[in-house]
Amino acid sequence: MFPGVDIIEIERFRxxxxxxxxxxxxxxxxxxxxxxxxxxMQSGAARFAGKEAVLKAxxxxxGKLSWHDIEIISQESGEPVVVLSxxxxxxxxxxxxxxVRLSLAHNTGQALAMxxxx
Numbered sequence: 001m002f003p004g005v006d007i008i009e010i011e012r013f014r015x016x017x018x019x020x021x022x023x024x025x026x027x028x029x030x031x032x033x034x035x036x037x038x039x040x041m042q043s044g045a046a047r048f049a050g051k052e053a054v055l056k057a058x059x060x061x062x063g064k065l066s067w068h069d070i071e072i073i074s075q076e077s078g079e080p081v082v083v084l085s086x087x088x089x090x091x092x093x094x095x096x097x098x099x100v101r102l103s104l105a106h107n108t109g110q111a112l113a114m115x116x117x118x
Contacts, residue, residue: 002095002117004056006049010111013045027051027067035074042106047072047080049113050104054082057100057117058091065091072102080104082115092117 017023024033027048036044051070055061069085082100084092092098097117105112 002057002059002097004053004058004115004117005113006052006056007110007112008045008049008052010042010045010106010109013048013111014041017041017044029068029071031073032071042108042111046104046106046111046113049111050080050082050102050115053113053115054088054100054102057097057115058088059095060091072104 024036024044028036028044032047036047050072051067054070054072055065058065065085065088069088071083071085073081073083075081080102082102084100092100095117099118101116101118103114
């Protein structure tokens with residue numbers, strides 16, 4: 001098992017998205033943006049932290065993968081599910097894992113994510 005953790009200040013994420021309006025498109029897939037559409041900035045920041053945590057669990061930085069190689073989708077229950085591209089799946093297999101489990105949390109100021117490659 002390989003863990004990855006990330007925390008982000010929500011206001012800093014909001015400011016980045018305000019300064020660069022296309023940032024959301026760069027970070028999130030169409031399916032992710034559709035799910036985030038009716039949620040607050042806290043949820044977007046949490047998903048971004050989730051992607052960072054997944055990258056850490058995979059043992060790589062963003063250089064080997066794009067943000068769209070890691071998709072975080074919410075099930076009806078609210079549970080976040082990580083969907084990896086073929087390239088990201090290959091990195092996971094190279095580390096001996098087959099799936100990534102993810103937990104997201106946020107309050108008014110910070111968003112936190114913990115990912116575990118199992």
